[in-house]
Amino acid sequence: MPTTADQTTLHVPQGPALGDAPSRPRPHTGRRARRGKRLLNRSTPYLFLLPALAFMGVGLLYPVCRSVWLSFQDWKLGMAPESAVFSGWENYLSLLRDPNVYTSTGVTLTFAFTVVVLEVLLGVALALLLERPIRGMSLFRTVFILPMMVAPVVVGLIWRFMYSEQFGILNKIAKAVGIGGVPWLSSQEMALTSVIIADVWQWTPFIFILAMAALQSLPASAIEAARVDGANTWQTIWHVKLPLMMPVIIIATLLRLIDAFKVLEVIYIMTDGGPGLSTEILSLHIYKTAFVSQQLGRASALSNLLLLIVLALSVALFVFSKARERQARKVAM
């Protein structure tokens, strides 16, 4: 509503400067002129934006650009910046030759897609199962968001403790049931699964909360219509609720996927990428390349690889939500 109104006044001619804009409504022009006055000073929006742009420029945009520049340099951590040598595509080429990079990328993709698929399936299923107006739901919802409020470092600590082979609670339970000890974090085959379980624990509630909210905002008329037509619960879910929830599910999935590529702390604490490289996701590999192997240029090239993946996902998210907005506007009109 305000969008279209403002756009119509976009071409109102410039008037007195900011500060002396108020009152004295011109005769006969009414609303339009008052709105026009708001735009009289073109610098106002830039003044409001400037601090934010400055912070984001210095803290995000400039570092990202600098990282691109760095990826073409050969520079060791601890050496003076003057010692950096331009090395062309060498950093990228050496990444391509390095089997560890492929392993790490594979681990990252496996981790990200597995956790997101599990979390979306579980979260949506639970939301459908638990959708019912009951007393105390808000308390349960509060409890469900607790895992994602806990610091990732602390989540890593908790799960590392629970996974401990000698005294971890999970193996205590396993022994009590008679399964015997499980090498949760110490075996190459098991470690990634264990890390995935921890992430699913922390983030399934996110999908659940979003799916719940989506369910509650569904038009009651559609569900009522399905019921009148004689659809059973399952048919209603499959043919009415899920299709209507789909936009939210897709956005939630993309958001989670982007976040899954950002994961670092939990794995750093739980396994530090090991055993071997079995849980060495890209973000951790970047950190180690820079601060353990001390190759800053190479780490930057890796950063750009990760950035590219996340950027592609973000653009997908952006295009999708724009398309959805447009559709919603069409429906509203």
Added chain:
Amino acid sequence: MAKRRKNSDLGLIGYYALLIALSLVCLGPILLMLTTSLQLKTQIFDDKAHFLFMPTVSNYVAVFEQEHLARYLTNSLMVGLISTAVTLVVGCMAAYALVRFRFMGRDTVSVATLLLRMVPPAVLVVPVFMIWTYDFDLSNTLSGVILVYIALNLPFVVWILQSFIEQVPNQLEEAARMDGANPLQTFFLVVLPVIRPGLAAAAIFTFRIAWNEFILALVLTNRFTRTMPVMVSLYITEHNIEWGQIMAVGTLIAIPPLIFTFIASKQIITGLTAGAVKG
């Protein structure tokens, strides 16, 4: 059919049973940390799980006797509070400009903000470390950490506050303008008070990120400017892991966000669902 199920007691019992089971899954690990932090070493390493035990604060005492814990707590609080305050003020001004004004470059700023929000901290680690160390001389200072957290949080804050400002009726601002308020006055005295719920949501999320963040703090701080997550991570790399003490520090880190969750769960859910659900 749905109706029939709603009326059956058995269904309702099963329903609550599932809810309670899920709550236990969510709470269990957190409670385990809390109880472990209150146990003696012998109980932690015992073969049996201890559900009933005499709680002891000895781990907390030991942790606080460590030289720098109070300092690290202060560091974390300063970083969290200052970066949250600055992010909120700067962020809502930007959000206001993006919602209420049409100007050249608006769409560019809007899209750039959205995309910057997605930049993984791991991507920032190397360049920020380098720039802070060699260009700005900010490494190992709290200001350096605060600066990067403000930048990191701004895109989200701008984005979430936009949806709140959109809901402020235009007439309110027009009335203020008629009364002779300049844009800054209109913003601070009229718009800000109305979007308080949005500010609360943004504040909680910003503080949580700043309080919990680890990897940037790890490379940007030294033993004087460390924050709590960095400190606890250093505990674990030691050979003889004192789980009771680690869990005590972990509990200290977890407490503020958990308190926020209980007093402002509505705002948090707003923050989580904004955008995704409304579009």
